[in-house]
């Protein structure tokens with residue numbers, strides 16, 4: 001039946017509150033830390049068994065040979081599909097991995113304590129809360145519409161936090177998370193329940209090495225200090241590059257506001273030989289200094305120009321500074337991606353946000369990257385967004401949490417959007 005009993009659906013999701021809490025807690029209690037990629041197999045099977053019991057066909061796909069894949073740490077993915085008749089395929093994709101715990105927690109990161117309306121834990125917000133909400137949304141919908149048209153898929157994928165090569169990229173390359181198998185994709189990343197995330201900025205990671213000449217530390221005039229050369233690079237960054245990047249603004253609706261411009265982070269600098277076993281420094285002039293940079297760029301920028309800015313600056317120093325020599329090495333790059341605001345999945349989720357929250361959806365773009373890039377570039381499917389519960393800035397923080405009411409509300413949004421996409425009502 002094409003019509004949706006909105007109140008019936010909302011009531012059904014409200015009635016699943018305790019089940020949603022329990023599911024979120026169960027997921028957080030599987031400590032799927034990445035690195036190294038712990039318990040992926042357990043988490044994939046936990047999801048697969050739940051969905052198999054609800055008439056999903058379940059496939060477990062190990063990304064053999066992907067970075068980090070081993071028998072000890074298999075890059076395990078699960079894809080569950082429920083197809084009743086010809087029609088569009090709506091796919092909910094969540095990554096199952098979580099980042100390292102880090103310092104500063106008051107809560108136990110894997111106990112998944114419910115305190116008031118909040119569930120605490122590593123991955124609560126990014127993104128086991130979103131995964132649980134999407135499952136409850138689909139299950140509630142199926143109870144009311146067992147004869148829905150088309151296909152519904154739910155996946156739990158590996159390694160998003162380390163680039164997605166053992167997860168969505170691997171599945172997209174094999175046509176599993178790609179056109180024509182999929183038509184519409186929602187990734188329940190924590191972008192806040194009233195926002196539709198259209199895509200993300202681009203990334204360029206690179207290593208810059210300045211070169212020197214080793215000599216005795218008591219006679220530095222006989223050597224050439226690579227760290228001082230790097231200081232010259234930093235000086236130019238401060239005086240020229242950072243102001244230049246701050247002057248570049250995007251029309252992408254990036255949040256937060258600070259990310260509406262080009263940015264560059266200096267991730268690390270290492271120069272010289274480390275201390276010996278007694279903690280005393282090596283009496284040497286450093287002959288190498290390495291800096292890792294993390295440049296985030298805008299859809300209006302071309303990656304070749306982004307790289308050229310840094311290379312021109314380094315070449316400029318070479319022309320002015322005696323004995324300055326450098327090497328630069330690309331480490332990682334991602335092209336920006338942004339779904340059209342008129343795309344069916346954007347319409348469906350926006351209308352559902354209006355229906356549930358009684359306010360218009362806000363269109364946003366993420367400052368950092370996520371798996372949408374692989375669905376877009378490799379899977380050739382642009383009808384993809386991120387939409388899910390949780391506050392973006394809590395991701396990767398100590399005492400990360402997700403609010404139960406946010407999960408309930410976003411589950412309602414996902415269920416309504418699912419209905420409209422399956423029935424082609426969203427175009």
Ligand SMILES: [Zn+2]
Pocket residue numbers: 095126127160189190370
């Ligand atoms: Zn995430």
